[in-house]
Amino acid sequence: MGPDAIPLSKPDVGPLEMEMVREVIQSGRLAIGPMTERFEKLIASRAGCSHGVAVSSGTGGLHLLMQAMEIGIGDEVITTPLSFVASSNPIVYVGARPVFVDVCPKTLNMDPDKLEAAISPRTKAIVAVEAFGNPAHMDAYAQIAAKYEIPLIEDCCEALGSSHKGRPCGSFGRAGVFGFYPNKQITTGEGGMIVTDDTHLAQICMSLRNQGRDTFPDSASEGQRLGSWLQHPRIGFNYRMDELSAAMGCAQMRRFDEMMERRESVARMYIERLSGTEALVLPTIEPESLMTWFVFVVRLTTDFTIDDRDRIVEGLRMHDVGSATYFPCIHLQPPYRDRFGFQPGDFPIAESVSNRTIALPFFNDLTEREIDLICQTLEVMITRQNLSRG
Numbered sequence: 094m095g096p097d098a099i100p101l102s103k104p105d106v107g108p109l110e111m112e113m114v115r116e117v118i119q120s121g122r123l124a125i126g127p128m129t130e131r132f133e134k135l136i137a138s139r140a141g142c143s144h145g146v147a148v149s150s151g152t153g154g155l156h157l158l159m160q161a162m163e164i165g166i167g168d169e170v171i172t173t174p175l176s177f178v179a180s181s182n183p184i185v186y187v188g189a190r191p192v193f194v195d196v197c198p199k200t201l202n203m204d205p206d207k208l209e210a211a212i213s214p215r216t217k218a219i220v221a222v223e224a225f226g227n228p229a230h231m232d233a234y235a236q237i238a239a240k241y242e243i244p245l246i247e248d249c250c251e252a253l254g255s256s257h258k259g260r261p262c263g264s265f266g267r268a269g270v271f272g273f274y275p276n277k278q279i280t281t282g283e284g285g286m287i288v289t290d291d292t293h294l295a296q297i298c299m300s301l302r303n304q305g306r307d308t309f310p311d312s313a314s315e316g317q318r319l320g321s322w323l324q325h326p327r328i329g330f331n332y333r334m335d336e337l338s339a340a341m342g343c344a345q346m347r348r349f350d351e352m353m354e355r356r357e358s359v360a361r362m363y364i365e366r367l368s369g370t371e372a373l374v375l376p377t378i379e380p381e382s383l384m385t386w387f388v389f390v391v392r393l394t395t396d397f398t399i400d401d402r403d404r405i406v407e408g409l410r411m412h413d414v415g416s417a418t419y420f421p422c423i424h425l426q427p428p429y430r431d432r433f434g435f436q437p438g439d440f441p442i443a444e445s446v447s448n449r450t451i452a453l454p455f456f457n458d459l460t461e462r463e464i465d466l467i468c469q470t471l472e473v474m475i476t477r478q479n480l481s482r483g
Protein backbone atom coordinates (compact mmCIF):
# COMPACT_ATOMS: atom_id res chain seq x y z
CA MET A 94 0.00 0.00 0.00
CA GLY A 95 1.30 3.47 -0.89
CA PRO A 96 1.50 6.65 1.22
CA ASP A 97 -1.93 7.80 0.02
CA ALA A 98 -3.64 4.53 0.87
CA ILE A 99 -6.84 4.51 2.90
CA PRO A 100 -5.83 2.78 6.14
CA LEU A 101 -7.85 0.02 7.78
CA SER A 102 -8.19 2.09 10.93
CA LYS A 103 -7.03 5.40 12.33
CA PRO A 104 -7.28 6.75 15.87
CA ASP A 105 -9.27 9.93 16.46
CA VAL A 106 -6.91 11.85 18.74
CA GLY A 107 -6.77 15.64 18.85
CA PRO A 108 -6.05 18.77 20.88
CA LEU A 109 -7.98 17.67 23.97
CA GLU A 110 -5.96 14.45 24.27
CA MET A 111 -2.71 16.39 23.76
CA GLU A 112 -3.69 18.96 26.37
CA MET A 113 -4.58 16.34 28.98
CA VAL A 114 -1.45 14.29 28.32
CA ARG A 115 0.62 17.49 28.59
CA GLU A 116 -0.99 18.22 31.99
CA VAL A 117 0.12 14.81 33.23
CA ILE A 118 3.68 15.33 31.99
CA GLN A 119 3.79 18.73 33.68
CA SER A 120 2.44 17.27 36.93
CA GLY A 121 5.40 14.90 37.18
CA ARG A 122 3.12 12.06 38.26
CA LEU A 123 3.38 9.54 35.46
CA ALA A 124 2.16 6.36 37.13
CA ILE A 125 -0.33 5.29 39.84
CA GLY A 126 -2.13 8.61 40.08
CA PRO A 127 -5.41 10.49 39.94
CA MET A 128 -5.87 10.28 36.16
CA THR A 129 -6.06 6.48 36.30
CA GLU A 130 -8.70 6.65 39.04
CA ARG A 131 -10.67 9.20 37.03
CA PHE A 132 -10.57 7.02 33.93
CA GLU A 133 -11.62 3.98 35.96
CA LYS A 134 -14.70 5.81 37.20
CA LEU A 135 -15.62 6.98 33.69
CA ILE A 136 -15.46 3.49 32.18
CA ALA A 137 -17.15 1.78 35.13
CA SER A 138 -20.01 4.24 34.92
CA ARG A 139 -20.38 3.77 31.13
CA ALA A 140 -20.55 0.00 31.72
CA GLY A 141 -23.02 0.36 34.60
CA CYS A 142 -20.57 -1.26 37.05
CA SER A 143 -19.34 -0.12 40.45
CA HIS A 144 -15.62 -0.76 39.91
CA GLY A 145 -13.11 -0.19 37.14
CA VAL A 146 -9.56 -1.54 37.28
CA ALA A 147 -7.34 0.02 34.61
CA VAL A 148 -4.74 -2.29 33.12
CA SER A 149 -2.05 -2.14 30.45
CA SER A 150 -4.07 -4.14 27.88
CA GLY A 151 -7.28 -6.05 27.34
CA THR A 152 -5.23 -9.26 27.26
CA GLY A 153 -3.71 -8.39 30.64
CA GLY A 154 -7.20 -7.75 32.05
CA LEU A 155 -8.43 -11.18 30.93
CA HIS A 156 -5.30 -12.82 32.33
CA LEU A 157 -5.85 -11.12 35.70
CA LEU A 158 -9.42 -12.38 35.84
CA MET A 159 -8.26 -15.96 35.16
CA GLN A 160 -5.74 -15.60 38.00
CA ALA A 161 -8.17 -13.88 40.36
CA MET A 162 -10.77 -16.62 39.78
CA GLU A 163 -8.06 -19.24 40.41
CA ILE A 164 -8.62 -20.95 37.08
CA GLY A 165 -5.76 -23.33 36.32
CA ILE A 166 -4.49 -26.69 35.17
CA GLY A 167 -7.26 -29.25 34.55
CA ASP A 168 -9.97 -26.60 34.29
CA GLU A 169 -12.05 -25.82 31.22
CA VAL A 170 -13.24 -22.42 30.03
CA ILE A 171 -15.94 -22.10 27.38
CA THR A 172 -15.45 -19.48 24.67
CA THR A 173 -15.88 -18.64 21.00
CA PRO A 174 -13.59 -19.78 18.19
CA LEU A 175 -14.44 -16.72 16.07
CA SER A 176 -12.53 -13.90 17.70
CA PHE A 177 -9.15 -12.24 17.98
CA VAL A 178 -6.79 -14.79 19.54
CA ALA A 179 -6.40 -12.69 22.71
CA SER A 180 -9.87 -13.68 23.93
CA SER A 181 -8.66 -17.26 24.29
CA ASN A 182 -4.92 -16.99 25.04
CA PRO A 183 -5.39 -16.00 28.72
CA ILE A 184 -7.21 -19.33 29.24
CA VAL A 185 -4.09 -21.08 27.96
CA TYR A 186 -1.71 -18.85 30.02
CA VAL A 187 -3.13 -20.31 33.25
CA GLY A 188 -2.97 -23.92 31.99
CA ALA A 189 -6.72 -24.35 31.43
CA ARG A 190 -8.33 -25.84 28.32
CA PRO A 191 -10.42 -23.69 25.97
CA VAL A 192 -13.70 -25.38 25.04
CA PHE A 193 -15.09 -23.71 21.94
CA VAL A 194 -18.75 -23.33 21.06
CA ASP A 195 -19.68 -22.73 17.44
CA VAL A 196 -21.23 -19.39 16.53
CA CYS A 197 -24.62 -18.28 15.32
CA PRO A 198 -24.28 -17.41 11.59
CA LYS A 199 -26.23 -14.19 11.94
CA THR A 200 -24.77 -12.59 15.04
CA LEU A 201 -21.31 -14.28 14.89
CA ASN A 202 -21.42 -14.74 18.66
CA MET A 203 -21.48 -18.15 20.41
CA ASP A 204 -24.75 -19.93 19.68
CA PRO A 205 -26.58 -19.95 23.03
CA ASP A 206 -28.41 -23.13 22.01
CA LYS A 207 -25.05 -24.95 21.84
CA LEU A 208 -23.62 -23.55 25.04
CA GLU A 209 -25.15 -25.89 27.61
CA ALA A 210 -23.82 -28.99 25.84
CA ALA A 211 -20.27 -27.67 26.32
CA ILE A 212 -20.57 -27.41 30.11
CA SER A 213 -18.81 -30.14 32.10
CA PRO A 214 -17.89 -30.59 35.78
CA ARG A 215 -14.52 -29.04 34.91
CA THR A 216 -16.01 -25.82 33.47
CA LYS A 217 -14.73 -22.92 35.58
CA ALA A 218 -15.89 -19.95 33.49
CA ILE A 219 -17.51 -18.81 30.27
CA VAL A 220 -15.66 -16.10 28.32
CA ALA A 221 -18.25 -14.49 26.04
CA VAL A 222 -17.08 -12.12 23.32
CA GLU A 223 -19.17 -9.47 21.56
CA ALA A 224 -17.85 -10.20 18.06
CA PHE A 225 -17.12 -6.91 16.28
CA GLY A 226 -19.01 -5.16 19.11
CA ASN A 227 -22.31 -7.02 18.59
CA PRO A 228 -23.88 -7.63 22.02
CA ALA A 229 -26.38 -10.30 20.85
CA HIS A 230 -27.14 -13.19 23.26
CA MET A 231 -25.36 -11.70 26.27
CA ASP A 232 -28.53 -12.06 28.32
CA ALA A 233 -28.86 -15.72 27.27
CA TYR A 234 -25.25 -16.46 28.31
CA ALA A 235 -25.85 -14.73 31.65
CA GLN A 236 -28.93 -16.91 32.27
CA ILE A 237 -27.07 -20.13 31.45
CA ALA A 238 -24.10 -19.07 33.60
CA ALA A 239 -26.46 -18.36 36.52
CA LYS A 240 -28.28 -21.69 36.07
CA TYR A 241 -25.03 -23.67 36.31
CA GLU A 242 -23.40 -21.26 38.80
CA ILE A 243 -20.45 -20.69 36.50
CA PRO A 244 -18.93 -17.19 36.35
CA LEU A 245 -19.48 -15.33 33.08
CA ILE A 246 -16.56 -13.17 31.97
CA GLU A 247 -17.47 -10.70 29.27
CA ASP A 248 -14.63 -10.02 26.84
CA CYS A 249 -16.15 -6.73 25.77
CA CYS A 250 -12.87 -5.45 24.32
CA GLU A 251 -14.73 -4.62 21.09
CA ALA A 252 -17.94 -3.31 22.64
CA LEU A 253 -17.46 -0.19 24.76
CA GLY A 254 -20.80 1.63 24.78
CA SER A 255 -22.79 -1.21 23.18
CA SER A 256 -25.86 -2.48 25.04
CA HIS A 257 -28.34 -5.33 24.79
CA LYS A 258 -31.97 -5.02 25.94
CA GLY A 259 -30.99 -1.76 27.64
CA ARG A 260 -28.14 -3.32 29.60
CA PRO A 261 -24.63 -2.01 28.91
CA CYS A 262 -21.84 -4.31 27.76
CA GLY A 263 -19.50 -5.02 30.63
CA SER A 264 -22.37 -5.54 33.07
CA PHE A 265 -23.66 -8.98 32.03
CA GLY A 266 -21.18 -11.19 33.82
CA ARG A 267 -19.22 -11.34 37.02
CA ALA A 268 -16.68 -9.09 35.29
CA GLY A 269 -15.99 -7.59 31.88
CA VAL A 270 -12.83 -6.43 30.12
CA PHE A 271 -12.53 -3.54 27.66
CA GLY A 272 -9.58 -2.91 25.33
CA PHE A 273 -8.23 0.43 24.14
CA TYR A 274 -5.85 -0.50 21.33
CA PRO A 275 -5.82 2.25 18.64
CA ASN A 276 -8.41 0.54 16.42
CA LYS A 277 -10.99 0.41 19.22
CA GLN A 278 -13.96 2.74 19.87
CA ILE A 279 -11.66 4.78 22.12
CA THR A 280 -7.92 4.45 22.54
CA THR A 281 -5.28 4.97 25.19
CA GLY A 282 -2.50 3.70 22.89
CA GLU A 283 -2.28 0.39 24.73
CA GLY A 284 -4.65 -0.23 27.61
CA GLY A 285 -7.60 -2.09 29.03
CA MET A 286 -10.13 -1.98 31.86
CA ILE A 287 -11.72 -4.64 34.06
CA VAL A 288 -15.22 -3.70 35.21
CA THR A 289 -17.20 -5.48 37.90
CA ASP A 290 -19.72 -5.04 40.72
CA ASP A 291 -17.77 -7.51 42.86
CA THR A 292 -15.70 -5.45 45.31
CA HIS A 293 -13.55 -8.38 46.42
CA LEU A 294 -12.75 -9.38 42.84
CA ALA A 295 -11.88 -5.76 41.98
CA GLN A 296 -9.49 -5.59 44.93
CA ILE A 297 -7.75 -8.84 43.99
CA CYS A 298 -7.35 -7.57 40.42
CA MET A 299 -5.95 -4.24 41.70
CA SER A 300 -3.43 -6.15 43.78
CA LEU A 301 -2.52 -8.56 40.97
CA ARG A 302 -1.94 -5.77 38.44
CA ASN A 303 0.40 -4.07 40.92
CA GLN A 304 2.95 -6.81 41.73
CA GLY A 305 0.66 -8.39 44.32
CA ARG A 306 0.76 -5.36 46.65
CA ASP A 307 -2.12 -4.84 49.05
CA THR A 308 -4.84 -2.35 48.14
CA PHE A 309 -5.83 0.41 50.55
CA PRO A 310 -9.05 2.25 51.32
CA ASP A 311 -9.16 5.91 50.25
CA SER A 312 -8.66 6.90 53.91
CA ALA A 313 -5.22 5.21 54.17
CA SER A 314 -2.32 7.54 54.96
CA GLU A 315 0.67 8.10 52.67
CA GLY A 316 2.79 6.45 55.39
CA GLN A 317 0.69 3.26 55.31
CA ARG A 318 0.92 3.09 51.55
CA LEU A 319 4.67 3.70 51.43
CA GLY A 320 5.30 1.29 54.30
CA SER A 321 3.80 -1.58 52.35
CA TRP A 322 5.39 -0.76 48.97
CA LEU A 323 7.80 -3.68 49.13
CA GLN A 324 5.37 -6.14 50.69
CA HIS A 325 3.86 -8.63 48.24
CA PRO A 326 1.30 -10.94 49.83
CA ARG A 327 0.65 -12.65 46.50
CA ILE A 328 2.52 -13.17 43.22
CA GLY A 329 1.38 -10.35 40.96
CA PHE A 330 2.18 -8.80 37.63
CA ASN A 331 2.92 -5.35 36.33
CA TYR A 332 -0.26 -4.77 34.33
CA ARG A 333 -0.73 -1.16 35.50
CA MET A 334 -1.96 1.56 33.17
CA ASP A 335 0.23 4.68 33.19
CA GLU A 336 -1.10 8.18 33.79
CA LEU A 337 -0.46 9.37 30.23
CA SER A 338 -2.61 6.60 28.81
CA ALA A 339 -5.29 7.29 31.41
CA ALA A 340 -5.27 10.99 30.46
CA MET A 341 -5.85 10.05 26.83
CA GLY A 342 -8.67 7.79 27.93
CA CYS A 343 -10.32 10.59 29.96
CA ALA A 344 -10.12 12.92 26.96
CA GLN A 345 -11.58 10.27 24.66
CA MET A 346 -14.44 9.66 27.08
CA ARG A 347 -15.32 13.35 27.05
CA ARG A 348 -15.79 13.04 23.29
CA PHE A 349 -17.36 9.58 23.44
CA ASP A 350 -20.92 10.32 22.31
CA GLU A 351 -19.81 12.54 19.45
CA MET A 352 -17.28 9.93 18.29
CA MET A 353 -19.81 7.07 18.43
CA GLU A 354 -22.31 9.12 16.39
CA ARG A 355 -19.63 9.59 13.79
CA ARG A 356 -18.89 5.85 13.70
CA GLU A 357 -22.59 5.12 13.34
CA SER A 358 -22.85 7.46 10.36
CA VAL A 359 -19.80 5.88 8.66
CA ALA A 360 -21.37 2.42 9.13
CA ARG A 361 -24.71 3.69 7.73
CA MET A 362 -22.97 5.09 4.64
CA TYR A 363 -21.34 1.71 4.01
CA ILE A 364 -24.62 -0.15 4.49
CA GLU A 365 -26.47 2.16 2.11
CA ARG A 366 -23.72 1.94 -0.48
CA LEU A 367 -23.31 -1.86 -0.35
CA SER A 368 -26.87 -3.04 0.27
CA GLY A 369 -27.35 -3.87 -3.42
CA THR A 370 -24.11 -5.85 -3.80
CA GLU A 371 -25.31 -9.42 -4.20
CA ALA A 372 -22.00 -11.08 -3.40
CA LEU A 373 -21.98 -9.62 0.12
CA VAL A 374 -23.64 -10.31 3.45
CA LEU A 375 -23.68 -7.08 5.49
CA PRO A 376 -23.52 -6.84 9.27
CA THR A 377 -26.91 -6.87 10.97
CA ILE A 378 -27.81 -5.76 14.48
CA GLU A 379 -30.83 -7.13 16.31
CA PRO A 380 -33.48 -4.52 17.12
CA GLU A 381 -32.95 -5.05 20.87
CA SER A 382 -29.22 -4.28 20.60
CA LEU A 383 -27.43 -0.99 20.37
CA MET A 384 -23.97 -1.27 18.86
CA THR A 385 -21.12 1.21 18.90
CA TRP A 386 -19.24 0.17 15.78
CA PHE A 387 -15.76 -1.29 16.26
CA VAL A 388 -14.98 -2.35 12.67
CA PHE A 389 -16.93 -2.73 9.45
CA VAL A 390 -16.77 -6.37 8.36
CA VAL A 391 -18.61 -7.70 5.32
CA ARG A 392 -18.87 -11.35 4.29
CA LEU A 393 -18.79 -12.91 0.85
CA THR A 394 -21.64 -15.29 0.05
CA THR A 395 -21.05 -19.06 0.38
CA ASP A 396 -20.15 -19.55 -3.29
CA PHE A 397 -16.81 -17.84 -2.61
CA THR A 398 -13.85 -19.81 -1.23
CA ILE A 399 -11.15 -18.68 1.18
CA ASP A 400 -8.78 -18.32 -1.82
CA ASP A 401 -11.28 -16.07 -3.59
CA ARG A 402 -11.54 -13.96 -0.44
CA ASP A 403 -7.78 -13.74 0.00
CA ARG A 404 -7.34 -12.63 -3.60
CA ILE A 405 -9.99 -9.95 -3.16
CA VAL A 406 -8.27 -8.68 0.00
CA GLU A 407 -4.92 -8.70 -1.77
CA GLY A 408 -6.48 -6.77 -4.66
CA LEU A 409 -7.93 -4.17 -2.29
CA ARG A 410 -4.55 -3.65 -0.68
CA MET A 411 -2.84 -3.39 -4.08
CA HIS A 412 -5.31 -0.65 -4.90
CA ASP A 413 -4.48 1.20 -1.67
CA VAL A 414 -7.53 0.13 0.28
CA GLY A 415 -6.64 -1.19 3.75
CA SER A 416 -8.43 -4.44 4.48
CA ALA A 417 -8.03 -7.52 6.65
CA THR A 418 -9.38 -11.03 7.14
CA TYR A 419 -10.99 -10.60 10.60
CA PHE A 420 -10.65 -13.21 12.11
CA PRO A 421 -9.02 -16.56 11.38
CA CYS A 422 -10.54 -19.13 13.75
CA ILE A 423 -8.68 -19.46 17.04
CA HIS A 424 -8.92 -23.26 17.19
CA LEU A 425 -7.04 -23.51 13.88
CA GLN A 426 -4.10 -21.35 14.97
CA PRO A 427 -1.00 -23.62 15.16
CA PRO A 428 -0.58 -23.69 18.98
CA TYR A 429 -4.25 -24.59 19.45
CA ARG A 430 -4.05 -27.40 16.89
CA ASP A 431 -0.77 -28.71 18.31
CA ARG A 432 -1.63 -28.47 21.98
CA PHE A 433 -5.33 -29.33 21.98
CA GLY A 434 -5.74 -31.28 18.74
CA PHE A 435 -8.35 -29.03 17.13
CA GLN A 436 -8.98 -29.75 13.43
CA PRO A 437 -10.64 -28.07 10.46
CA GLY A 438 -14.33 -28.96 10.56
CA ASP A 439 -14.60 -28.84 14.38
CA PHE A 440 -16.63 -25.59 14.31
CA PRO A 441 -18.06 -25.45 10.78
CA ILE A 442 -20.06 -22.24 11.06
CA ALA A 443 -17.20 -20.23 12.57
CA GLU A 444 -14.85 -21.64 9.91
CA SER A 445 -17.20 -20.94 7.02
CA VAL A 446 -17.76 -17.34 8.20
CA SER A 447 -14.10 -16.76 8.97
CA ASN A 448 -13.09 -17.90 5.45
CA ARG A 449 -15.26 -15.25 3.83
CA THR A 450 -14.94 -12.09 5.96
CA ILE A 451 -13.38 -8.85 4.78
CA ALA A 452 -12.78 -5.93 7.15
CA LEU A 453 -12.97 -2.63 5.28
CA PRO A 454 -11.39 0.70 6.32
CA PHE A 455 -13.26 2.06 9.32
CA PHE A 456 -12.46 5.23 11.27
CA ASN A 457 -14.20 8.37 12.42
CA ASP A 458 -13.25 10.79 9.65
CA LEU A 459 -13.76 8.43 6.72
CA THR A 460 -15.55 10.52 4.07
CA GLU A 461 -18.43 9.59 1.78
CA ARG A 462 -16.07 9.97 -1.18
CA GLU A 463 -13.57 7.54 0.35
CA ILE A 464 -16.36 5.07 1.14
CA ASP A 465 -17.52 5.28 -2.45
CA LEU A 466 -13.99 4.61 -3.68
CA ILE A 467 -13.56 1.66 -1.27
CA CYS A 468 -16.88 0.12 -2.33
CA GLN A 469 -16.17 0.60 -6.03
CA THR A 470 -12.78 -1.06 -5.63
CA LEU A 471 -14.34 -3.91 -3.66
CA GLU A 472 -16.98 -4.46 -6.34
CA VAL A 473 -14.34 -4.47 -9.09
CA MET A 474 -12.24 -7.00 -7.15
CA ILE A 475 -15.30 -9.23 -6.66
CA THR A 476 -16.17 -9.05 -10.38
CA ARG A 477 -12.56 -9.79 -11.32
CA GLN A 478 -12.56 -12.80 -9.00
CA ASN A 479 -15.87 -14.04 -10.41
CA LEU A 480 -14.48 -13.79 -13.95
CA SER A 481 -11.25 -15.56 -13.08
CA ARG A 482 -13.26 -18.49 -11.69
CA GLY A 483 -15.08 -18.78 -15.00
Ligand SMILES: Cc1ncc(COP(=O)(O)O)c(C=O)c1O
Pocket residue numbers: 149150151152153176177179180222248250251272273274283284285
Ligand atom coordinates in the same frame (compact mmCIF):
# COMPACT_ATOMS: atom_id res chain seq x y z
C1 LIG B 1 -12.12 -9.68 21.53
C2 LIG B 1 -10.80 -9.18 21.99
N1 LIG B 1 -10.27 -9.68 23.11
C3 LIG B 1 -9.10 -9.26 23.59
C4 LIG B 1 -8.37 -8.27 22.96
C5 LIG B 1 -7.05 -7.88 23.50
O1 LIG B 1 -6.92 -6.55 23.81
P1 LIG B 1 -5.47 -5.88 23.80
O2 LIG B 1 -5.03 -5.76 22.39
O3 LIG B 1 -5.72 -4.56 24.47
O4 LIG B 1 -4.58 -6.75 24.62
C6 LIG B 1 -8.89 -7.70 21.79
C7 LIG B 1 -8.24 -6.60 21.10
O5 LIG B 1 -7.48 -6.46 20.32
C8 LIG B 1 -10.12 -8.18 21.28
O6 LIG B 1 -10.62 -7.70 20.13
